[in-house]
Amino acid sequence: MRGHANGAGRPVTGAETIGLPRGLIVLLGLAAAVVAVAGLRVFAEILAPVLLALMLTVTASPLSTWLIRRGTPAWLAAGALVVTVYVVLIALGTALTVSVARLVDLLPQYRTQLADLRAGAAGALTDLGFDPQRAGDLTGSLQSGTLTDLVQGLLGGLLATASNTLFLLAVLLFLGLDAVSFPARLNRAATQRPELVGALRSFAGGTRRYLLVSTIFGLVVAVIDTLVLWALDIPLPLLWGLLSFITNYIPNIGFVVGLVPPALLGLLEGGVPLMTTVIGLYCLVNFVIQSVIQPKVVGDAVGLSATTSFLSLVFWTWVLGPLGALLAIPLSLLTKGLLVDIDPRTRWIDSLISAAGPAAGPAGDRRRSGRAPAAEPR
Structure with missing residues (x-):
């Protein structure tokens, strides 16, 4: 139902024309927002890669537009867009994974330093009045094996995202193909x-x-x-x-x-x-x-x-x-x-x-x- 102007010249919404008070309208809007946010959280594992792919495609889409204006075939412009985004993602992912792997190899060299750091921290806690056994328990995580396991877990997490990465690359492929014709579709939609x-x-x-x-x-x-x-x-x-x-x-x-x-x-x-x-x-x-x-x-x-x-x-x-x-x-x-x-x-x-x-x-x-x-x- 379309709104109209009231006596004060203010537009009246459709909800107001059927007698709903503004406070109730606000509460209904907040309730709808809560439901929407809950749905986003439930499907976050799928939505996050899709939204990342959308952001990357939007960012790189001027490349395909520029190529088409230069007379490049649409399929070649779409391919250039997809390949460009792929190269950037793969380069960043590879560099980060290799660097984390190097960090895993480096940490065992600090066993002596970590042991000295742990002993110093335990001594400082004891001087502050902590029980020596309690101080040892609190500083127990300051050891090479614990930090190495933490970093290896991070590397394993990076590798475990391979399935999500494949899903992201697939979404990027289809978005890149659609990005070539999307400006023309936007122009048609702008009329209405x-x-x-x-x-x-x-x-x-x-x-x-x-x-x-x-x-x-x-x-x-x-x-x-x-x-x-x-x-x-x-x-x-x-x-x-x-x-x-x-x-x-x-x-x-x-x-x-x-x-x-x-x-x-x-x-x-x-x-x-x-x-x-x-x-x-x-x-x-x-x-x-x-x-x-x-x-x-x-x-x-x-x-x-x-x-x-x-x-x-x-x-x-x-x-x-x-x-x-x-x-x-x-x-x-x-x-x-x-x-x-x-x-x-x-x-x-x-x-x-x-x-x-x-x-x-x-x-x-x-x-x-x-x-x-x-x-x-x-």
Whole structure:
């Protein structure tokens, strides 16, 4: 049922015309949101790879569009798109797996250092008044075998994701094939659903800008971290540089994840002073770039405030698991496009969640161009 204007000139929704109070409408909306989120959590194992494939395809789709404009056959453009994404994923996965395997081979060399560290920690706890047996139990995990088992478990987890990886590659193949003709289908759909198509295009553009900014900052951080760790003689500096690059796609707190392994190796190599140096330099470089400068640039690029980005990270990680941390910003852009940008009556929310006000998205584009908003689709 279409809305109409009431006596005050405010549009009246269909729910209001049948006498539903606004409070009940809000409660029904919240109940529907809870059901939707519960469904996302149930199917997270399937949805997370699909959404990752969607994000990668959206990011790389300009390549196929450019090739078609140059006269390349559609099937060849689709193949180039799929191969490009495959090469990037396989290169990152191979580098990470080989580096973790090297770390497994390296850890047994630190048996003596770990034993000394364990004895020192147990002595410190005893001096603080702990029972010696209790202190030994608390420091029991500080041994080479435990850390080696932990890292081997991580490597096994990477290998165990092979089935999910095959599923991801299959989804990427079909999305890549459809991406070639999708712009033309969007143009046809825009004649009847301009707001929806505008929201989808806003999501695609925001996702590309986010990944471009994150990639540039990630490369800068990875190079600096690698040089710093190499100067400090921390083992496997290239591995930790690669880890910094990957965790840079996790908003706000990614540098903390990348800090733990080199700080631990710094403790084993040079004791507390070297570990403190590693933590201090990481905080100086990574915190300033990733947690101060980058969120501001990302917010301006995609139209999400720093608070919204952080809450997106927490929410999507809780819903989809570890992949949710990587997909937090793109998924928030998609949700914003489908729930806010698509409806003129909800665009006021854009002012509350955006970094620079409601200038982002389809509505902001029309305000800047001076065009009136399109009529609400029937």
